[in-house]
Amino acid sequence: MTNPYDAWTPDLQVQALKRVAQSIFVLAAGVAVVALSRLLNAPTMVIVVGYIGLAVAILIAPIVYMTSGLTGGDESSGKIQRFTDEFCLQALAAGYRMVSWVLVVTSLIVFFIADDIVSHLLSIEVTLTQLGGSYVLLAALTWAVTIMRLLKDDGEDALDSESIDSRNL
């Protein structure tokens, strides 16, 4: 079916979700690389390269986000579009579910063994802000990777009839 009015169609929503996930991943990964290299006292060269990567990420992420179609459309100028497609809603739910699992498991690890790890293995001091920031980064990366994994493959969907039939019958 053609889309002469550039409407917010279900297939466009899937593309938009992919681009949003990519933009969040690029930004979160850029910040994470710089934060890790500074936290672990990496060589200056690594930190400089990290900052260059972060600058590129800050430049690219909004461009990818703006091309998703989420911020524009024929019906709602200046209004953010909402996802209504079944697959997008299921993917978003899967993303949030994975984030909650990862954060709960991370919190348990931090609660039980982080003190031992930091005092015995590492000579670094982690502030509350850094800890909070790492949670935000972890949540963003987890969400983006989960969504990208669900969206990754068009080839995988083109299963031949035998494999679909064998799974259904």
Add this chain to the structure above:
Amino acid sequence: MEEAYNRIAIERKLRGLSQQELADAIRVSRKTISTIETRRFTPSVVVALKLAYYFEMPVETLFTLTKE
């Protein structure tokens, strides 16, 4: 958790439709159809009913809890 089996791929192919054509007909994305067919997602009641109406068959024929 119990899984739902479905005959969507079979019924679609019997009618000579592509995933995109079926998706357009019931106003969902092609990805929705492909993930339902491969049982990666179980559809909502609304989408299940749309598919059943489109194929003109009872929803319990299209979706079952046991393998046929």
